[in-house]
Amino acid sequence: MAPEGVSPDPLRDPSAAVRKKKRGCFATGCLTILGLLLVVAVVVGGLLMRVPQQLGIWPSGASLLQGTPDREAAAAILDQVAATGVDTTGLSLYVMPVEGQDGTLAYAVLDTSAGFRFPTGAGANPLTDLFGRLASGSTVDEAGIEQVAIAYRDETGLTLGVLTASTNVIRQFIAGEIDEAAFSEQLHGDVDLGAALEAANAP
Amino acid sequence: MTSHRFAGFLLLATLALGACSGDDRQMAQAFIQEWAIDHADEILMRKLGMSDGNSYVDAAVDAADVVMKVQQADDLMAKGRRNSDPKSMDAAMKLRPNDWTYEMSRANLALQLGDMDTYWGNRDRVGIDFPLGTPWHKVDRQSYSELLAVHKRLDTGPGSVSGYASYKQCRALYDALAVSSGNLAGDPKSTEALSWRQREADCDQLPH
Numbered sequence: 001m002a003p004e005g006v007s008p009d010p011l012r013d014p015s016a017a018v019r020k021k022k023r024g025c026f027a028t029g030c031l032t033i034l035g036l037l038l039v040v041a042v043v044v045g046g047l048l049m050r051v052p053q054q055l056g057i058w059p060s061g062a063s064l065l066q067g068t069p070d071r072e073a074a075a076a077i078l079d080q081v082a083a084t085g086v087d088t089t090g091l092s093l094y095v096m097p098v099e100g101q102d103g104t105l106a107y108a109v110l111d112t113s114a115g116f117r118f119p120t121g122a123g124a125n126p127l128t129d130l131f132g133r134l135a136s137g138s139t140v141d142e143a144g145i146e147q148v149a150i151a152y153r154d155e156t157g158l159t160l161g162v163l164t165a166s167t168n169v170i171r172q173f174i175a176g177e178i179d180e181a182a183f184s185e186q187l188h189g190d191v192d193l194g195a196a197l198e199a200a201n202a203p
Numbered sequence: 204m205t206s207h208r209f210a211g212f213l214l215l216a217t218l219a220l221g222a223c224s225g226d227d228r229q230m231a232q233a234f235i236q237e238w239a240i241d242h243a244d245e246i247l248m249r250k251l252g253m254s255d256g257n258s259y260v261d262a263a264v265d266a267a268d269v270v271m272k273v274q275q276a277d278d279l280m281a282k283g284r285r286n287s288d289p290k291s292m293d294a295a296m297k298l299r300p301n302d303w304t305y306e307m308s309r310a311n312l313a314l315q316l317g318d319m320d321t322y323w324g325n326r327d328r329v330g331i332d333f334p335l336g337t338p339w340h341k342v343d344r345q346s347y348s349e350l351l352a353v354h355k356r357l358d359t360g361p362g363s364v365s366g367y368a369s370y371k372q373c374r375a376l377y378d379a380l381a382v383s384s385g386n387l388a389g390d391p392k393s394t395e396a397l398s399w400r401q402r403e404a405d406c407d408q409l410p411h
Binding site: 044047048050052053058059060061062064065066067068069071072092094096097098099100101102103105107109112117118119120125126127128146147149151152154159160161162163164166184187188189190191193 | 227228230231232234235236237238239240241242243245246249250251252253254255257258259260261262263264265266267268269270273274301302303304332333334336341
């Protein structure tokens with residue numbers, strides 16, 4: 001045995017070499033967990049950085065919306081919305097073909113920082129009211145709009161989120177065939193939850 | 204007194220409208236907030252870039268960057284059209300390749316500048332990128348209005364061809380005008396189309 005404070009010499013004491021090679025259960029488990037955490041972090045980081053979309057493995061907005069926007073249709077629909085009494089200041093509309101689909105997407109940006117204001121007396125919910133206006137009329141049919149999306153920006157220009165629904169669902173809602181709760185269930189989207197909470201609680 | 208009452212009424216009405224608009228805004232934000240809380244799982248899925256297989260929804264949720272690029276490209280293209288500036292147009296087309304409306308404008312500017320290779324190249328691209336099933340009159344409408352502007356810039360009067368850099372430029376311009384106007388009229392031998400054909404024949408005065 002080596003004196004106290006001196007490391008054991010593996011040549012004189014072979015069991016010391018064996019002891020040194022062994023890792024404790026804790027060390028092995030720790031390394032495994034660390035390794036797994038690292039893998040999870042890389043996977044989540046890669047997903048958040050949209051690596052699969054950039055590599056073309058998963059579809060992205062850029063790959064689905066490569067076609068030429070229908071600017072004539074967008075202008076006609078905006079005129080139609082304006083004719084219903086909506087001030088279109090701060091409201092931009094894009095009508096875009098969607099790759100692999102026959103129909104188009106109408107994407108509206110409501111930019112409060114650019115002066116957008118909901119029409120007064122729009123009904124119980126100004127957002128669903130606007131969905132209705134953007135999904136109605138002959139120009140919408142002519143432009144083949146199958147999906148309507150609304151992106152909402154607050155007074156600072158920050159996008160709180162985008163909500164989207166199919167034209168059919170919106171029309172069912174307008175016709176009273178489904179109520180607001182059912183409509184809300186059929187909505188899809190992406191919201192900056194922190195910003196939305198902050199904006200909703202702002203005076 | 205009446206005017207004071209009227210002014211007071213206007214002030215109250217303005218305040219009421221303002222308050223109403225603010226309420227609507229808060230109502231919309233509250234709706235978004237409530238929807239987000241109820242659909243936190245979907246939002247997380249979207250943040251991770253996962254799809255539920257509906258490409259309309261995928262496109263809508265992920266359109267923000269595309270829309271920003273369209274805005275930037277449209278601004279550049281508008282500048283290019285306004286100033287007959289090919290560099291601005293090329294920058295727009297770099298941001299949004301495959302946009303047939305850009306390709307059409309770039310072709311017509313190239314024709315104006317006598318750059319025939321760029322003209323034919325972009326005309327061919329329009330044919331490739333114009334989506335199937337879309338009415339061709341959209342192409343003809345844009346083409347005709349832009350070509351008319353080119354004609355106005357280069358024309359030195361009927362029978363005169365001194366404004367054209369080459370026979371090819373002159374022929375291409377009046378052929379395209381005749382075809383577009385004929386298509387728009389629904390008759391390739393419409394009076395207007397035939398008058399452009401006459402101008403096309405005048406191009407023979409140029410060396411070729």
